[in-house]
Amino acid sequence: MGLRGRARAKGDGPMRVVIAPDSFKGTASARDAAAALADGWRAVAPDVDVDVRAMADGGEGTLDALGAAPGAAQHAARVSGPDSRAVDAAWVMLVGPGGPTAVIELAQSSAITSLDAPTPMDAHTLGLGETIAAALDAGARRLLVAVGGSASTDGGSGALRALGARFVDAAGAEVALGARGLESLDRVTLDGLVALPPGGVAVLTDVANPLAGPCGAAVTYGPQKGASADQIARMDAALAGLARLVSAQWPERAVDPDAPGMGAAGGTAYGLAVWGAQLTPGAAAVADAVGLDAALARADLIVTGEGRFDGQSWHGKVVSEVSRRAAAAGVPVALVAGSIDAPVGAFAAAVSLTDLAGSSRAARTDALAWLRGAGRLLARMRWSMAPVSGSP
Incomplete structure (x- = not known):
């Protein structure tokens, strides 16, 4: 399985990707994280239509x-x-x-x-x-x-x-x-x-x-x-x-x-x-406010993420809300997280910044650079699933 997303009719135009992460607490705001992921994706696949929708769970940010x-x-x-x-x-x-x-x-x-x-x-x-x-x-x-x-x-x-x-x-x-x-x-x-x-x-x-x-x-x-x-x-x-x-x-x-x-x-x-x-x-309220459903209606893939993906991520957090809405729209989801500490079988792809950088400290020191790297990696994976490891 690759990152093609839904079957697309001939003439539909470029692939459409929505970037909708939460903040990476202490390292990157949701807006900056989304922009970095989008920059990385565009660097590899400038033909892709990238739609940035920064998210939050109702707290700071x-x-x-x-x-x-x-x-x-x-x-x-x-x-x-x-x-x-x-x-x-x-x-x-x-x-x-x-x-x-x-x-x-x-x-x-x-x-x-x-x-x-x-x-x-x-x-x-x-x-x-x-x-x-x-x-x-x-x-x-x-x-x-x-x-x-x-x-x-x-x-x-x-x-x-x-x-x-x-x-x-x-x-x-x-x-x-x-x-x-x-x-x-x-x-x-x-x-x-x-x-x-x-x-x-x-x-x-x-x-x-x-x-x-x-x-x-x-x-x-x-x-x-x-x-x-x-x-x-x-x-x-x-x-x-x-x-x-x-x-x-x-x-x-x-x-x-x-x-x-x-x-x-x-x-x-x-x-x-x-x-x-x-x-x-x-x-849910933030998703409504940023028009996430309308963006998903036109999307082939959505990328979401947060600082740490663990068992709590499915309880009212951004990743769970994005995943729920994407499932209803029939859109596959790719995850990017600072660290991944729970099974990721529900995602089309999952990227750990800690794995990319080699250590948690390195990932946190220059989070935006590694987020751009994650965007590049996902863009390269869009036609064929590849292991999520190695340098971006």
Whole structure:
């Protein structure tokens, strides 16, 4: 079997290849990885029609991937960072049949990487809400919100505050931002929330954690945010208390805090769900946004990839979403990964950058060069399957 893909009618024109990888974490963004694979393929087979569609799973890197979509317009807003210092948060406006869609990435405004030191009790998502407000003011009729990389565990209360909600203590004063403020929360006021855009809000996430409890946001992700055991217990109690107050005081807006995904980004997914957002698998939403199905309808082969292909790659990740859609369209899939640690029998071909480079260190040191090499190798394999080894 070779990489011919589907049977093609005479006169169909050049072979059509779609390049749709995720980022190679720590070494190459999805956009750069896709461009390198495409450059390598074109160097060997300039006659091939190569269609680049950078992908993401809804976490960090989503904005970069969708920023490469046709017609994407770049924007930025000056907003509050997770420690209230001002930051410039980039966001993207896409043009589609339903009107302008804004793509917002929490990590642009509220990332843990923006902190000089972790502040787990005080970090907040106010800046995310301010970015959302800026996108709405700019005319967005739909929002895609990627929520990976957060610094906070505030249940999305900061974002809701920027959108018109109020969180007050027993004396009627606004509580502090962050989980610390939620500890003194007595009343939630949601009637001032801005209306959802006509096309709705999709929260992109690939985690299944509930808001609180042993598998909740604080217990699962608190240690990564620098929280002590005592702080984790306090944050968990604060998130549970927030959900109880919303359910008791605003039953018409109540959502199930135990539903899968509500704990994403320190409970930000829960807060946005209270606003009216829908949680959706990130890779599927990105695939829709970049027009992957339309690209597959014209494709003979699709190339996807990620930094490490292993057993988790089939659970809500880019490789699994691309493979699922390609199977439905009858298009074979080639895989490129930094390392391959799971069976690859489902793919028409599979290339490991580690194998090409001779070591993981070498592959990571110059990932783009080896991605170009992988593209060249796949292009040479397009008419007859060859072993995936040796120098490109």
